[in-house]
Amino acid sequence: MRFLVRLVLLPVRIVFGVVRRVGFLRVATLAVGAAVGMLLAPERGAELRERLRRELERRRAGSDTDVARRVRLELSHNPRTWHLPQPTVSAEGGRVTLTGQVPDAAVRDELVRVATGVAGVHDLVDALQVGAPA
Numbered sequence: 001m002r003f004l005v006r007l008v009l010l011p012v013r014i015v016f017g018v019v020r021r022v023g024f025l026r027v028a029t030l031a032v033g034a035a036v037g038m039l040l041a042p043e044r045g046a047e048l049r050e051r052l053r054r055e056l057e058r059r060r061a062g063s064d065t066d067v068a069r070r071v072r073l074e075l076s077h078n079p080r081t082w083h084l085p086q087p088t089v090s091a092e093g094g095r096v097t098l099t100g101q102v103p104d105a106a107v108r109d110e111l112v113r114v115a116t117g118v119a120g121v122h123d124l125v126d127a128l129q130v131g132a133p134a
Helices: 002-022 024-040 045-061 064-077 105-116
Strands: 088-092 095-102 123-130
Touching (some): 064 095
């Protein structure tokens, strides 16, 4: 029982020690400021974090031209796809379209897999044709 009392009193003593050293007025000002800030905040913390995350992702993604350029760069420099026939890449609103001829389905799948992993690609349209050109 004594242990529990000491365990409870220790944080209380620490808090009172901090208040005594810092000053009651300063601690009270900090507490009131935090409470007012929480009450006047226009949106909750989780909503604000989500909005900031979306905005950062949008800025990081860049324009459609930047996204298409990054996909082309990744396809031409990735160790699994640099030697493959490179498709034509176009982007609009985060939707990337790959068009062109590829020798087989495995090549198409690899190109699609690598392109999907590029930042800013939200959707991928696979318009690649498998087989020799007609």
